[in-house]
Amino acid sequence: MSLTIHELRKRSSSYLPGSAACPGCGATIAFRIASRVLGPNTVYVIPACCSSIIQSPYPRSAFSAPVLNFAFAAAAAAASGVYRAYKFQGKDVNVVVWAGDGGTVDIGIQALSGAAERGEDIIYICYDNEAYMNTGIQRSGATPWGAVTKTTPTGKREMPKDMPMIVAAHGVPYVATASVGYPFDLANKLEKAKKIRGFKYIHILSPCPPGWDFPVEKTAELGKLAVDTYFWPLYEIENGKLRITVKPRKRPIKDFLAMQERFKSLKDEDIEELERRITEKWNFLLQLEGLEKIF
Amino acid sequence: MGFEVPIVLPISKPRKGSSGETGLWRVERPIINESKCIKCWLCWLYCPEEVISEGENGFPVIDLSYCKGCGVCADVCPAKAIEMVREYG
Amino acid sequence: MVEGEWNIITGNHAAALAAKLARVNVVAAYPITPQTTVVEYLASFIESGYMNAEYIRVESEHSAMAAVIGAAAAGARTFTATSSQGLVYMSEVLHWAAGSRTPIGMAVINRALGPPWNIHVDHQDSMSQRDTGWMQIYVSSNQEVLDTILMMYKVAEHPDVMLPFMVCLDAFVLSHTFMPVNVPRQEDVDEFLPPFRPAWILDPSDPISFGSLVLPDEEYQEMRWSMDLSMRRALEVMEDVAEEFNEKFGRYHGAAVMKYKMNDADYVILTSATLASEAEVAVDIMRDEGISVGLLKLRSFRPFPHRDIKENLQGRKGVVVIDRSISFSSGGPIGTEVRSSLYDLSGAPPVVNYISGLGGRDLTYKDVIAMFKDAVSRIASGRVRKPYYWYKLKPEYQRIELAEEVVI
Numbered sequence: 001m002s003l004t005i006h007e008l009r010k011r012s013s014s015y016l017p018g019s020a021a022c023p024g025c026g027a028t029i030a031f032r033i034a035s036r037v038l039g040p041n042t043v044y045v046i047p048a049c050c051s052s053i054i055q056s057p058y059p060r061s062a063f064s065a066p067v068l069n070f071a072f073a074a075a076a077a078a079a080s081g082v083y084r085a086y087k088f089q090g091k092d093v094n095v096v097v098w099a100g101d102g103g104t105v106d107i108g109i110q111a112l113s114g115a116a117e118r119g120e121d122i123i124y125i126c127y128d129n130e131a132y133m134n135t136g137i138q139r140s141g142a143t144p145w146g147a148v149t150k151t152t153p154t155g156k157r158e159m160p161k162d163m164p165m166i167v168a169a170h171g172v173p174y175v176a177t178a179s180v181g182y183p184f185d186l187a188n189k190l191e192k193a194k195k196i197r198g199f200k201y202i203h204i205l206s207p208c209p210p211g212w213d214f215p216v217e218k219t220a221e222l223g224k225l226a227v228d229t230y231f232w233p234l235y236e237i238e239n240g241k242l243r244i245t246v247k248p249r250k251r252p253i254k255d256f257l258a259m260q261e262r263f264k265s266l267k268d269e270d271i272e273e274l275e276r277r278i279t280e281k282w283n284f285l286l287q288l289e290g291l292e293k294i295f
Numbered sequence: 296m297g298f299e300v301p302i303v304l305p306i307s308k309p310r311k312g313s314s315g316e317t318g319l320w321r322v323e324r325p326i327i328n329e330s331k332c333i334k335c336w337l338c339w340l341y342c343p344e345e346v347i348s349e350g351e352n353g354f355p356v357i358d359l360s361y362c363k364g365c366g367v368c369a370d371v372c373p374a375k376a377i378e379m380v381r382e383y384g
Numbered sequence: 385m386v387e388g389e390w391n392i393i394t395g396n397h398a399a400a401l402a403a404k405l406a407r408v409n410v411v412a413a414y415p416i417t418p419q420t421t422v423v424e425y426l427a428s429f430i431e432s433g434y435m436n437a438e439y440i441r442v443e444s445e446h447s448a449m450a451a452v453i454g455a456a457a458a459g460a461r462t463f464t465a466t467s468s469q470g471l472v473y474m475s476e477v478l479h480w481a482a483g484s485r486t487p488i489g490m491a492v493i494n495r496a497l498g499p500p501w502n503i504h505v506d507h508q509d510s511m512s513q514r515d516t517g518w519m520q521i522y523v524s525s526n527q528e529v530l531d532t533i534l535m536m537y538k539v540a541e542h543p544d545v546m547l548p549f550m551v552c553l554d555a556f557v558l559s560h561t562f563m564p565v566n567v568p569r570q571e572d573v574d575e576f577l578p579p580f581r582p583a584w585i586l587d588p589s590d591p592i593s594f595g596s597l598v599l600p601d602e603e604y605q606e607m608r609w610s611m612d613l614s615m616r617r618a619l620e621v622m623e624d625v626a627e628e629f630n631e632k633f634g635r636y637h638g639a640a641v642m643k644y645k646m647n648d649a650d651y652v653i654l655t656s657a658t659l660a661s662e663a664e665v666a667v668d669i670m671r672d673e674g675i676s677v678g679l680l681k682l683r684s685f686r687p688f689p690h691r692d693i694k695e696n697l698q699g700r701k702g703v704v705v706i707d708r709s710i711s712f713s714s715g716g717p718i719g720t721e722v723r724s725s726l727y728d729l730s731g732a733p734p735v736v737n738y739i740s741g742l743g744g745r746d747l748t749y750k751d752v753i754a755m756f757k758d759a760v761s762r763i764a765s766g767r768v769r770k771p772y773y774w775y776k777l778k779p780e781y782q783r784i785e786l787a788e789e790v791v792i
Contacts, residue, residue, distance in 0.1 A: 005336050005340060008340065009336060009339070014591075015345050016309055016310065016312075016313065017317070017345050017361035018313055018315065018316070018317045018344075018361040019313055019317070019344070020313070020314040021343065021344070023320065023343070023363035023364060024343055024366070024367055028343040028345075029341060029342075032342075032343075040588055042588065043458070043586045045454065052597065053596075053597060055307065055313070055596045056307070056314045056596070057307075057314075057597045057602070058305060058306075058307045058597060058598040058603070059307050060307055060308065060312075060313035061307035061310065061313055061593035061596060062310075062314070063593055065588065066586040066587060066588055066592060066593075066594075067591075067592070067596070068454065068457050068586055068594050068595070069593065069594060069595035069596050070453075070595070071480050074446060074447060074449075074450030077442060077446070077447035077450035077451045078450045078451065078453060079454060080412075080440055080447075081410060081440065081450065081451035081452055081453065081454025081456075081457075081460075081462075082455065082458045082586065084440055084451070085410050085454070085455035085457075085460035086458055087438055088438050088460060089409075089458075089459065089460070110446075110447070111443070111446075111447050114442055114444070117443070118440070118441065180341075183341070215366075216366060216367075217366030217369060217370040218367075218370060219341075219343065219365070220371050221371070300544035300610075300613055300617045301610055301613075302546050302583050302610055302614065303603055303607045303609070303610035304583065304594075304607070305483075305594065305595050305603075305604075306584060306594055307592065307593040308592060308593075309591055309593070
C-alpha cells in the first residue's frame, strides 16, 4: 500500500516554517516527510547535529513534536530510556532518534549498536549530509571518497562506513536507505517501519547546499541524481531479506559529481575508479537480493 | 524557610517563525503561474520550509513571510510553472 | 515507629533493595567492580518478579546515564549504580542529568581511579565530579546505604530541588561486607515516599523542545543559578526528611552532618564515609585518655553545608580534616572547602588537612589517632605550615613529603 501525495497532504508534519535551517536544506525536507508519516504521537531524541540548531534558539521551537535534545554520543541510549519508561507506563508512543551522520556513524555508534543489539522498540533515523555540517563542514565516517571538507581539504582518502549494513548485521527487523530525492520511497519505508516491533533503522541521504557546495535550488534534484547514478542505492532489509526498492536506469556518476564543488579535486581516473566501485556495489546488492536472507 | 525556589528550565515552545521572519533572508522570490500549474503539489512536497499550502482558489500559495527563496519548488515543478524573480533591483 | 525485617546483607545488596523499595521504574546499569553485585541483584529481583521495573542492560556507563535521563524525561523514577572509571566515563552526562533537573538516584561504590588499575576504596571518583550539579552523600554503614537512598529520593524529588543524587559507599568496606540491616516493609516505604512528579515531561499532547540552544542574553545563567539555589535549599529539605524518616522508621543518621561527642569538644575530627566510623572509635579511646575531642561526620558534600560547618567548628581549638582524595596541588576537597567556609569567621580555628587512604591504603582508628595527635602537636607548636599533609606514605616517600622544603 503506497502512500500517495493526497494521503500525505492530509497529514500535518511537525515542522513549523521560519526555522534556522539554511535555504534549500535537505534535512528539513526529510523531517517534514518523516514527521508527517510518523504522526503527532511521536517523541524525537535529537543529539548534537544540524537539527539541534534548526529548532531555533530558546524559547521558541520550530518543531511541534516533543523533542529531547541530547548529548552527541548518546541519542540511542537516551531513546532507549524514553521507550522503556513509556513501556513501563503502558503508553504507546513512537520513540524516534533523529540524528545526523556524525552522531550515528562516529561518536554515536556505540549507543546505536547497543540499542540495536538490545532490540529496543524505536526508530533510528539518520539524515546524512555526509559530514559534520553543524560545526562547519568537517569530515565524518560517512563522508564519501574524494569529498573536500574543511578537514579533508584535498579530498577524503577513505571510503565511508556502510552504516545500514552495519546495523543490519545486528539482526534487527528493518533497515532501509532513503533519499530526499525519492520522497514517496522514504514515506513508504517509514510507514512500514512504524508498524514493526523492534529496532528499525532508516538512513536518509540529505544533500546540503553549503556543505556539498551546489546551487540551493538543486537539493531535491541531487537527492534523486544520487540514486539514479547508483551512488546511493535505495534498498530495505526486512527480517534479513534484502530488496532494492528503486531500480532507475543508471546515469553516469560524473553527472552527480559535476554538480557539486566538493568533488572538484577528483581527476578523471578517480571518477573512473568511483564508477567502478559504484557498479561493483550495485552488482553486489543485486546478488544479495537473490538470497533468501543476508542477516 | 519561606523563600521562593524557581526551577528555571531550558524548555522551548513550538512556534511558527521561531527564527523570525525568515522571508527577509530571500534574494529571490518564487512566483507561481497558475495558468501553467497542474496542481501536482510536488512543490509542496519538496519545499524545505513547509510554506506552500492550498489557496482559496485551489492553487498552491506561498507564505512569503517565511519563504527563504531557495528555489527548490521551481526546480522540481514538472510544468515549469514557478519562476524565481530577484527581490531587489 | 514501624518495624522492618532484620537481614545480614552487604552494602550492594542494601543499595539494590533500596531501589526496589523506592519503586524505581527504570534501571539502566553497566557492571564495574565493585558495583557489580548491585546490578546483579537488581537483575534477579526484576526477573523473579520481586521488583517491577524495566532493566536496560546498556553497553557502557555513558549510555547508562543517558538511558536513565531519557526515562526520567518520560516521567519515570530511575536508578543506576557505578564506580571509579564508570563514573568518570559518564561525566559528560552527569552534567546533563543535573542540568535536565531529573532527580535520578545513583549508588556510587567509591573506588580509586586508574592508571594503574586499583579496585579498592578512595573518593577520587566522586570528588572529581563535585561540580556536576549532583548531590553527594557519603555513608558509613549498610543500614545507612539503604536508608539514605530512600531519603534522598524524597529530597531529590522535592519540587524545590529536582536534582540528581549519588549515595557514596566505600568499595569492599561496605559494598562487600555483611552487616545487620533492618529492611523496611514496602507499605511503610510507600507511605514515606510518594510517586514521582516530574518538573517537566515529554508528552505528545503538550509538545516542548527540551535543551535547545540558549543564547547568552537569555536565561542560561539563570538556569545555572536555579540549580545552585535548589542545591542550597536541599540542605533544609534534607533535615526535614531526616526528621520525618526518624519519626517513622526510628533511625537518625544525621542530615548534612552527623555530630558525635561534639558538645564540649575542644578539637574536632572532620571526615566522611567509613573512616568516620573508625574516627568514632578513635574519639572514644581519646576521650578515655582525657582528650577533649569530637567527630563531625560530613555526610553531604554536595550540597556543602556551610552553616553546619561554621556553627560546629566556631570556637574550637583545632580541626583535623581527613580526606580520602586529592585535588592535586590544592589539597583535600573536604579540607579546602572547610577552610574556605571558615575563612570569614573571626577567630576561625586552625585546620589541619590530611590526605590518606588512597587506593585502599588501609586506615584504622589508630591512624586517625596518629593524625589527630600530629595535628594537635603542630597546632600547639605553630607548625601548621602547609595547607595539607600526606599521611601514611611508605617511609622513603613520607620522608620527602615531610621535609620542610616541600612547602606546597
